[in-house]
Amino acid sequence: MEPSTPSGVTRDPGGGEANDARVVHLTIPAKAEYITLCRLALTGLARVRPFTEEVLADLKLALTEAASNSIRHAYGRDEEGHVQIAYELQPDRIAIEVVDDGEGFDPALEGETGGDLTEGGLGIAIIRSIADEFELASRPGVRGSRLRFVKVLA
């Protein structure tokens, strides 16, 4: 018999390796003051599946960048919205997906650090650098963005 899981924790319904995954879902209002909750959830997950301190710091940084990106780009100043985060724990990796339903943006404009001193646009470059796998689906004029990254665990 399948052991019961806490609210917000599901078994991934997908096939193959994903059968061994535990998925934790977190939905936050698209406001900067809630980003800290995304990091707190990672601290909690590190008790379920211990990470090295370095991996935990990397995950916190990449997730913060992803959530900040959604909050900055997806919703206008007065627009209410939410950001959904799925933490997918697999035996050898963690996949994190950040989804919003706001305005899309052009990923090409976000992924380069450029040669000059820039005050913005570093977030996606940081995630790319930290993650072992990275996907971003977002288009200007089309609502909704989905960012997913994977970190292989030692």
Added chain:
Amino acid sequence: MNFDIKTEQLGDGAYVISLAGEVDLYTAPEFKQQLLEVIGQGGKQVVVDFSDTTFIDSTTLGVLVGGVKRLRSNDGQLSLVCSDRNITKIFEITGLDRVFTIYPSRDEALSKLGEAGSQPPA
């Protein structure tokens, strides 16, 4: 709230801004305001002390870059104090370790204040 900021004036145009806790999209605006205030008051040698900081992100980097641009146009300099590997790594990932001088201790940063050439070129 897991964030605190303290600004000290050490002498003529020399300031230290100390950040404690987490600096992100929510808390970075307060840091930006303090940094711009210090520069507006004539700060030329500004040290940002991350000794008690537990987290920074690209928003924080953006504030620092904005500050160094303003200071350089005024013959000033911005240096950092940080010994936490998880934080210095962000500067390496983004290449900003070539822009900022990062000292492992506040004492070391303060001892270099005003020395010509302590700020590498952009």
